[in-house]
Amino acid sequence: MNGQGRVSPGSAAPAEERGCSWLNIWVFLIFVLAVKAAFVALCLWLVVPICHSSDQPSALQQQFSQWECDSAVPQGTDGGWTCCPKGWRRFQGSCYFLSSDTMSWSESAQNCSGMGSQLVVISSKAEQDFLSEQIKQSKEPKPDNFYIGLFAEKVGQWQWVDKTPYNETAAFWRKGEPSHGHEENCVIMYRDTELPNNWSNVRCWNYHRICEAAAVIV
Template sequence: MNGQGRVSPGSAAPADERGCSWLNIWVFLIFALAVKAAFVALCLWLVVPFCHSSDQPSALQQQFSQWECDSAVPQGTDGGWTCCPKGWRRFQGSCYFLSSDTMNCAESAQNCGGMGSQLVVISSKAEQDFLSKLKNQLQKNQQLKRDNFYIGLFEKKEGQWQWVDKTPYNETATFWRAGEPNDGHDENCTVRHMPEETLNNWNDVKPDVPHYRICEAAAVIV
């Protein structure tokens, strides 16, 4: 035999074999890019707060695995997405949760804290208006048939009101109902009285009475 059809050691591989090798490389690269794209999509839509960085997750992040994100980012912050736990509602840089069960004042504060949030601190007319419109929206969709919701405003001493996060109490930026708060009667917790049609719907109540609650936490920026 004259050895035709054999490739001697050190000689170049036939053209068809070299083409097959390059094809395998391209197939591998395309597959790797597809896997990376799928991982990025998973980060953005399912667990985006946890894929973004190695920073210690916030208390809110540690409590929830499902998130809803959009591209609206509060002014002056870095990042491309603003995220809230699934089922929460976002306004500016905060996420809000309206409960479907009732607890007393202390239990409500504890429950919000256990979710990595706090009873809502209302610091502007825009925020008060948002919560009123949210109530109307949920009622329209028959998701809300509730009256009073605890917020994070407490009477530390007679006539001395204080927000749960120590935000200074500004009497000119409050939304009390007419005649409220009424001193005495051991009414040292505050609710939003939802049936009230105006923005002035805060009412001081006794702490042992069960009501619904509104929890608030800073949105996760990624």
């Protein structure tokens, strides 16, 4: 005879035990749903701000859907990710595009503008050194010369595309440059020259280009 309170083999479990089993299943399902919801929220937090980090997304943000981000937080900002369009190169707070094709200076300026950027404005030796190294490391077939955003409407009257004042003491001209040719009103960076001074003024023919835009902070 079975003792009181014992259940014979094959007999049904008490109702209390069956209830606990269903309770465990519901707890598990709720946990799975919570994990999925958290994952979706994380994806939205990381991806959506790239496209909608402000009420008026920048021109750069409107042009690109694929981005590369890192978690290096620039000093003095509140964001946690610094992002550039895929294929662009980041230095400090800027993104740079080094072209593989060539265009005239005016076409280059227009092309950069169409991507929500501008021909690069070099404001420090650190930036000059970075770009010079990027040019040297380029794998494209002999991309020797790259336009920057410096030009002259009149001989010797140099100006940057964004109206930044031109500072002759902070320029990086090659020895003997700039020359005073009447049609040499555009400026390129030479790949194979002694650094950091690799600027030269040239006629505004077809060369590669460097575009620059502010990195997106999210």
